[in-house]
Amino acid sequence: MSINTKSKIIQQIARTLGDVLVFLRPKKARELSENRITLVHMNKKNLTTQERLMRYVLVNKLEKIQDHETIAKLNVDFWRNNKATELFVETEDLFETHFLPNCTFIFDLLKEELSSQSVEFNTLVEIGTGNGYVLNYLSSEFPKINRFVGIDLSEKQVEKNNKKFSSNKKLEFVASDALDWIKRHGQGNTIFVTRDVLEYFLEPNLQEFFNEINRLNKTIFIAIEPNGSDHNFETNPNSQLYGNEPSFSHNYPKLFKNAGFNLWHFSQKPVSKGGTQTFIGAKYSC
Template identity: 65%
Template sequence: MSEKLKKLAYNFLVLPVGNMLVLLQPEKARQLSENRITLVHKPKRDMSLSDRVMRSSLLHKLDKIQDYSAIAEQNRNFWVNSKATELFSDLEDTFKTDFIPHCTFIFDLLKKELSETSVEFNTLVEIGTGNGDVLNYLSAEFPNISRFVGIDLSPDQIELNKDRFSNNEKLEFVAADAFDWVKENGHGNTVFVTSRGVLEYFLQPRLQELFNMINGLGKTIFIAIEPNGADHDFDAHPETQLYGHEPSFSHNYPLLFKNAGFDIWHFSQKVWYKASDMQTFVGAKN
């Protein structure tokens, strides 16, 4: 079906039916829309057809938020509480369906980068480790790195990760704000990683400050796998833009890394789930 036909079907079939279901099932609508982030991200496989149609209607009606500070605070409040663990559990399959087939190529490129440097990188830090699957995978892919630290805002999720990966002695899981952790514990000879939606929750000034701080630690490499709006042209609009229904922030990652003094050794983008979303891959080093 062409994009034009899909849009017509959405406007003239899905939305009217969704609006009717919202009126007929107000309690179900309330449950679905209890939190913007879960409303946006809950996997379709966990929803009935009627729930999915209702969700389309609810997403269409979401109020626009323009206050960047309010957005950042709202998103942080979600990721720090117990609701985050439910979403991480819901998204567990995406490690196999998205990360493995679509994202691992950049770590093959990282292996090449590491093989061509005399610097011994002994630590890998994943900012926003979520359910720990990516960090566990990387610990097997990079046997010469001895320490793997997963940082996440959610104390509940960190405790679950400690339990789940207790047999992997290379892994450490820490409940902390990444900015504070790097300021207190960061050091050189470290690879930093984010995977599929972490830096998008940082306000631009704080993200720039984080990159500046990491550059000041000594020799570091940063792999950022982050979403961007497909309509965000970095050349025409270098500043951060709002992205998605949550909303979060579509940052110009290459520019922010360069501003902090990093060199970009890899940049690419892929369509992510739908035409309005891009997955951006950046490899930076100092």
């Protein structure tokens, strides 16, 4: 029996058991599927075997959404509410298990890029800061930068972060829409960082966001964002739907270049469930 055949049999057994459990435990099924984003991203380590089987079935039965405006609204509504804070708690271990081993290389490259710059960057802004661990980490990695701002839609999470990291005087956390904050407070000589955040922007809004940042002059942008593994930027230069949430797989090189940025780094790494992690280093045009 081939590995592929065994995998299909295991999947069929999991679906059958999951269906039975969803039927027998309707209250738990409703609880698990209360919010589709939480359902997709919940940490399976915190679930029992039965709950994992139920989740597997529920995720695969999620109704497909095709309307981009509806998707964007659902995503924004989620990240503003308390469910987002619960998700940040459930995924705290990702800082150690995913970010540190897989993503920090881009910041080593950023150090090299900064060493070749005559411009001094005095502020680093993380859009979608979540639980704040990455911003806190970056404040120790870039000691010459004296201001680190974490922006997030969740007021509750921002309040938690300000308390949790109160001893680090370089950090400040702000509850705001990213584009609104850039328009009111954005300045040049700033490094912007995102992780798994730009996937929630509609393509026109993301283009406007990049345009607005480039207008500040003397900015650098580090983007660590997911793409669908089937998204070929050459054959499909526009954004497309990705995943079960769903969110958007954007053509980041095109959008950055459209905004007037120069790319000094582009790479991709395969991740689980058929996705790709894209790493972008972009800077202002001299």
